[in-house]
Amino acid sequence: MINEKILEEIGLTKLEAKVYLAILEQGSALASVISRRSGIHRRCVYDAVERLIKKGLATYIVKNNRKHYYVTHPSRLLTEIKDKEDKLNQIIPDLIKKFDISKSRPETSFYQGMVGLKIIYEDMVKTGEEILVIGATTYSDVNRFFFPPFDIKRKKQNQKIRILFPESKRKKYDIPLSKIRYLPDSYISTVATNIYGDNIAISLWTKNPISILIHHKDIAKSYRNQFEILWKLAKD
Numbered sequence: 001m002i003n004e005k006i007l008e009e010i011g012l013t014k015l016e017a018k019v020y021l022a023i024l025e026q027g028s029a030l031a032s033v034i035s036r037r038s039g040i041h042r043r044c045v046y047d048a049v050e051r052l053i054k055k056g057l058a059t060y061i062v063k064n065n066r067k068h069y070y071v072t073h074p075s076r077l078l079t080e081i082k083d084k085e086d087k088l089n090q091i092i093p094d095l096i097k098k099f100d101i102s103k104s105r106p107e108t109s110f111y112q113g114m115v116g117l118k119i120i121y122e123d124m125v126k127t128g129e130e131i132l133v134i135g136a137t138t139y140s141d142v143n144r145f146f147f148p149p150f151d152i153k154r155k156k157q158n159q160k161i162r163i164l165f166p167e168s169k170r171k172k173y174d175i176p177l178s179k180i181r182y183l184p185d186s187y188i189s190t191v192a193t194n195i196y197g198d199n200i201a202i203s204l205w206t207k208n209p210i211s212i213l214i215h216h217k218d219i220a221k222s223y224r225n226q227f228e229i230l231w232k233l234a235k236d
């Protein structure tokens with residue numbers, strides 16, 4: 001029944017909606033009549049009617065020691081919704097404040113192994129944004145099996161990459177869409193830092209790599225600023 005469905009959607013329980021409509025159709029009704037017309041057990045009818053009365057949607061009069069139930073004017077349903085809206089409006093500013101705070105918290109994920117690194121590098125390609133790399137000391141060591149598929153995807157979408165290698169790793173690199181500069185070894189850590197979009201991936205390249213992925217706009221901006229300072233200091 002479409003009316004019953006709508007009543008449920010605006011906050012009445014299934015029982016309340018059935019009882020409300022049963023009373024409405026009768027004009028006024030005893031609990032026994034409501035039970036018979038709605039197919040609801042009489043005890044449940046009493047409970048539902050009591051809740052409707054508390055919501056201001058039903059009332060009763062006593063005749064010959066028996067309660068005859070009525071529904072109040074249907075416009076009361078709109079008042080019920082408005083009351084809920086008013087209550088919600090009271091807490092919305094607080095909810096928004098908590099939401100904004102939670103959004104500003106960094107999201108951090110930890111990965112272990114080559115599979116974890118693969119997840120991070122696939123995420124880099126998904127963003128399509130320029131990738132900034134600091135301290136990629138092992139790039140050449142794993143280039144043969146790890147980076148080619150990654151570089152092919154980057155090349156397809158014209159995704160650029162800038163890399164800061166340590167001076168001791170200076171050589172000719174065949175990395176598509178890349179710009180490479182070199183810093184003294186003392187500037188570069190053995191931990192690789194990749195900055196892309198609102199993300200920072202920090203990876204320790206060992207036999208069983210460990211990676212931390214941080215998603216946070218302001219932190220990424222700070223890392224990007226640091227990269228640009230180092231980029232200016234670096235040599236071609």
